[in-house]
Amino acid sequence: MKLITFLLICLFPLLSFSQKQLKETEYDAASYSKYMVENEIVGNFGTILRSDSFLKKNSYPQDVVAFTTPEDFAEFNNGNLLFLLASVGNTFQNLKNNPNGTFSINVKNCSAQNYEGWSYDPLACYRVSFTGSVFVIDGPITNTSNPDVQQFIQKHPAVEDWIEYSPHMFYLCSMEITQIFYIGGYGNIHYIGPIDPQIYFSAKPLPPPAF
Secondary structure, three states: OHHHHHHHHHHHHHHHHHHHHOOOOHHHHHHHHHHHHHHOOEEEEEEEOOOOOOOOOOOOEEEEEEEOEEOOOOOOOOOOEEEEEEOOOHHHHHHHHOOEEEEEEEOOOOOOEOOOOOEOOHHHOOEEEEEEEEEEEEOOOOOOOOHHHHHHHHHOOHHHHHHHHOOOOEEEEEEEEEEEEEEOOOOOOOOEEEOOHHHHHHOOOOOOOOO
8 A cells, every 4th residue: 555655646746747748639739830820930841742853753742941921811711821932933834733831840959858868859849730732822923012922021121122123023922721730749648639720820920848
């Protein structure tokens, strides 16, 4: 009996810590994801290579760094992804052949150390991947008067020069999100799993908690 009592006393703080940490819910993850979309401006855009690609690897995935900004205009739910893509780029050309894509955002400096006190660990940082179909909503963009382009310029000032001086054509594109997968860090502390898009769209953006 004394042994059982001793074990309960020793284990109770650990159990309490675990229960406290596992309170993070799918809705929390949706709020954190929306915050990341609004505040992280660069991510990785994955598409499927087209058959005429110079890489000669059709049907293989291709991943490139891309700019994004959240859509915040009336005809779309806030939180969708907005891209300004050059028609000459592989991403745009791939999407013309296969509109399906993924966009991943990874916060690289979420904390100085992870929960075990080690030095900075990127796997302890939160990240989210969006999957869906990408479609053109406007273009070619010939000037910066479009309010959606203005929103893009606020996040990415270089875009103004792209449109004014580049010989290439640019198109505003949006991802119709069908799947979301969130990793908040290590699974015994944070939420890891899918997020229902409707929960994501209804969630209010909140900054993920620091360790």
